[in-house]
Amino acid sequence: GENVEQHPSTLSVQEGDSAVIKCTYSDSASNYFPWYKQELGKGPQLIIDIRSNVGEKKDQRIAVTLNKTAKHFSLHITETQPEDSAVYFCAAYSTYGGNQFYFGTGTSLTVIP
Amino acid sequence: GAGVSQTPSNKVTEKGKYVELRCDPISGHTALYWYRQSLGQGPEFLIYFQGTGAADDSGLPNDRFFAVRPEGSVSTLKIQRTERGDSAVYLCASSSGTNTGELFFGEGSRLTVL
Numbered sequence: 001g002e003n004v005e006q007h008p009s010t011l012s013v014q015e016g017d018s019a020v021i022k023c024t025y026s027d028s029a030s031n032y033f034p035w036y037k038q039e040l041g042k043g044p045q046l047i048i049d050i051r052s053n054v055g056e057k058k059d060q061r062i063a064v065t066l067n068k069t070a071k072h073f074s075l076h077i078t079e080t081q082p083e084d085s086a087v088y089f090c091a092a093y094s095t096y097g098g099n100q101f102y103f104g105t106g107t108s109l110t111v112i113p
Numbered sequence: 114g115a116g117v118s119q120t121p122s123n124k125v126t127e128k129g130k131y132v133e134l135r136c137d138p139i140s141g142h143t144a145l146y147w148y149r150q151s152l153g154q155g156p157e158f159l160i161y162f163q164g165t166g167a168a169d170d171s172g173l174p175n176d177r178f179f180a181v182r183p184e185g186s187v188s189t190l191k192i193q194r195t196e197r198g199d200s201a202v203y204l205c206a207s208s209s210g211t212n213t214g215e216l217f218f219g220e221g222s223r224l225t226v227l
Contacts, residue, residue, distance in 0.1 A: 006155070034215070043117070043204055043218030044156065089155050100169060101146070101216060103155035 002027040004092050006104025013080050014112050021107045023090035024072040030092040033066060033073045034101075038087045047088075048075070080111045115139075117219035119205050125225045126195055134190045134222045138207030145188050146216065147180055148204040156204055162188060163210060195226045 003026040013019050025033075031052040036044035050057045050064045050073065057064050061080075066073040077084055090104040118137040126132050138145050143164055148156035158172040165185045173179070177195075182188040192199055202223050206216040 004155075036216075036218075041220070043206075043220045044216075045218065046215055049215070091155075100158050100161060100172075101156075102158070103148075105155045106153070 002030055002092050002094065002100070002102040004090060004102045004104045006090050006107060008107060009105065010108045010110075012110045012112060015080060015082060017080055019075075019077045019080055019084070019109055019111075021075045021088055021090070021109075022072060023074070023092075023104050024070075025092040025102070026071065027092065027094060028068075028071065029094045030102075032093040033064070034091050034093070035064060035075050036089045036091065036103075038089065038106075040086075044089055077109075080109075082111050082113050085109055085111045117205055117207055117217050119203075119219035119222050121222055122220065123223045123225075125227065127227050128195060128197060130195050130226075132192050132195055132224065134192075134203050134205075134224070136188045136190070136205030136207075136219060138186065138188070138205070139217055140186075141209070142207035142217070143185070143210035144208045145182060146206045146208075147188070147190050148206065150202045150204055150221070152201075159190070159203075192224075195224075197226050200224055200226045 006023045034049035037047045038044040061078045063076040087106045091101045093101045120135045145162040147159040150156045160180045161169040162182045177193045180190045202221040204221045206218045
């Protein structure tokens with residue numbers, strides 16, 4: 001099955017700086033890679049996603065890059081704000097194998113005002 | 114409702130008891146997932162429904178865990194003879210079932226087994 005690894009587990013940045021979270025996956029059949037933000041006591045919420053036929057996607061201050069050859073993808077948050085503080089999860093999904101989402105172990109991001 | 118609804122939000126039970134956790138997905142969503150999340154970990158897959166049938170239950174840890182979705186909407190996760198190690202947040206998510214793939218999560222049911 002798929003194995004998703006996520007780094008770092010914790011990340012602290014100054015407000016206004018950029019934050020980068022990286023994930024690797026093992027199953028070359030995975031073709032959809034969402035990123036979720038989870039605030040305390042809430043369920044994860046999708047913030048951005050990318051499909052395997054695209055190398056990069058951007059939505060305002062958030063961007064995701066995908067390197068299929070190396071099997072890794074990254075989340076980039078620019079101009080961080082205190083409200084960006086949360087736990088972020090990457091995930092990998094394959095429509096060809098079980099329709100499961102495999103999640104990374106999460107990154108706790110703290111943005112220091 | 115507007116989103117995925119899970120009840121109860123918190124459940125405290127004693128070791129050996131039976132519990133049921135309920136998930137009400139977004140109306141019209143055919144795909145429903147159950148995940149388990151332990152402290153400091155990512156969601157761990159338990160079971161996936163497409164309509165009324167369990168399309169993949171390979172994540173259920175043992176035969177004490179069972180889930181149903183009899184009418185293709187509401188789902189119930191059932192845990193028999195609970196153990197302390199079952200303590201976790203149980204998350205339910207639904208999606209439209211198309212290749213869009215976006216999951217919409219509920220806020221979870223926090224289970225504590227004493």
